[in-house]
Amino acid sequence: MQAPPRVLTVAGSDSGGGAGIQADLKTMLALGTHGMSVVTAVTAQNSLGVQGAWELPTDAVVAQYRSVVDDIGVQAVKTGMLASAALAGTVADLLASTAAPVVVDPVGVSKHGDPLLAPDALDVVRARLLPAATVVTPNLPETAQLTGVAVESEADLPRAADALLAYGPRWVLVKGGHLRGDAVDLLTDGTERHWLRAPRHPNRHTHGTGCTLASAIASRLAIGDTVPDAVAAAKEYVTAAIAAGFPLGKGIGPVDHGHRTRTA
Template sequence: MHTQPPLVLTVAGSDSGGGAGIQADLKTMLALGTHGMSVVAAVTAQNSLGVQGYWELPAEAVRAQYRSVVDDIGVHAVKTGMLASAELVETVAELLAGTEAPAVVDPVGVSKHGDSLLAAEAVDSVRTRLLPAATVVTPNLDEVAQLTGVQVADEAGMPEAAAAVLAYGPRWALIKGGHLPGSAEAVDLLTDGTAEHWLRAPRHGNRHTHGTGCTLASALAAQLAKGQTVPEAAAAAKEFTAGALAAGFPLGAGLGPVHHGWRFQQRD
C-alpha cells in the first residue's frame, strides 16, 4: 500500500499560459514530491506577452473550494498567490487563520510584464488581514514598495524592507532581491526579526523567468509540508527555483517560463 505524500494547497489565480499561477504551483509541488491541491481564486487570460484580462471568482466559491479540500483531505501547508480583490483577500485570511498548517503568502501585486493583479483598494487588506495570518511572506522589491513604501536600491536596504514587512505581523519575511540591478547574484533575505538568513544564487542571463515568484513560494510551502523548518525550506526552495530559472525556455513571442521539471530533465 502506498503512503500518502505531504499535502499542499494553493489558493491563487489560473495562468492560461501555464507558466505561473496555479499551474506553476502544482508543477512545483509535484516536482518536490508532494500532492498539490488547488483553490482557484481568479482566472486570467495570459500568455508570454502579458495578462490580457482577469476575472475573480466569488468569495463563496473560494471558501467552498477551500473547505471542501481541507475538511475532507486535510493539508500540511498552504500557499496563496493572486487574490485580486479586498473581499477575496479577507476571505482567504479568515480561512488561513482557522487552519493550523503553515501558510506561505506570496503577495502578488504586479505580473512579470507589469500588469496589475491586485485592486488598489485591496492593498490595505493584504497588510492588515493577510500578512498577520502568514507563516512566511515572500514579496519582491516592487511588492515591498507597494505594501510598505520602502524603496530598496541595494542589498544594504533589504533588512529595512524586511522590518517594515514584519511590522504587519507575519512570522517570517523572505525579501526577494532578484530585481536588484547590477548584482552578479540573486540575493534574498529571510528573517523573523532576530536571525537573518541570506540566500544567494548565481544570476542567470536567461530572460525566460515567468513564474519565478509562484515557484519559489510553492517550493517553500512544499518543503514546509515535508516538515522542514522555515530556514531549511527557504534554502531548498531557493535551490529549486535557481535550477528552474537556469532551465527556463522560450515560449510564444514574449517571456518564457521557468522549467519546473528541470530535475526530471537532468535524469533523462
C-alpha cells in the same frame, strides 16, 4: 500506501501554464508533495502578458477551500493572486481556521507589469493576510507597494524586512532579484538573519519565478523542514529552474519546473 504531504495553493489560474495555479502544482509535484488548488481568479495570459482577468465569487472560493481542507486536510498552504479586497479578506478568514504553515506570496503585478491586485486590497493584505503568514515572500516592487520602502541596494533589505515584520508575519523573505549582481534574498524573523545568494543566470525566460519559489517553500514546510531550511531548499530549486527556463510563444517563457527530471 501512504499519501505524500499535502499542499494547497490558493491563487489565480495562468492559462499559459507558466505561473499561478499551474506553476504551483508543477512545483509541488516536482518536490514530492500532493498539490491541491483553490482558484481565486481566471486569467487570459500568455508569454506576452495578461489579456484579461476575472475573479471568482467569494462563495466559490470558500466552497473550494472547505471541500479540500475538511476532507483531505493540508500540511501547508500557499497563497498567490487574490485580486480584490473581498477575496483577500475571505482567504484571511479561511487561513485563521487552518492549523498549517502559510506561505503568502503578495502578488501585485505580473511579470509583464499587469496589475493583479486592486489598490483597495492592500490594506486588507497588510492588516489581515500578513499576520496569518508563516512566511511572506514579496519581491521589491511588492515590498515598496506594501511598505513604501524602496530598496535600491542590498543594504536596504533589512529595513524593508523590518517594515514587513511590523505587519505580523512570523518570517519575511525579501527577494532581491530586481537588484544588480547576484540574486540576493534576505530571510528574517526579526532575530535571525539568513542571507541567500545565487548566481544570476543570463536567461530572460523567468515567468513564474515568484509563484514557483513560494510553492517550493510551502512544499518543503509540508515535508517538515524548518523555515530557514525550507527557504534554502526552495531557493536552490528555483535557481536551477531559472537556469533551465525555455522559450515559449513570442515573449517571456517560463522557468522549467521539471528540470530535475528533464532528459532532453
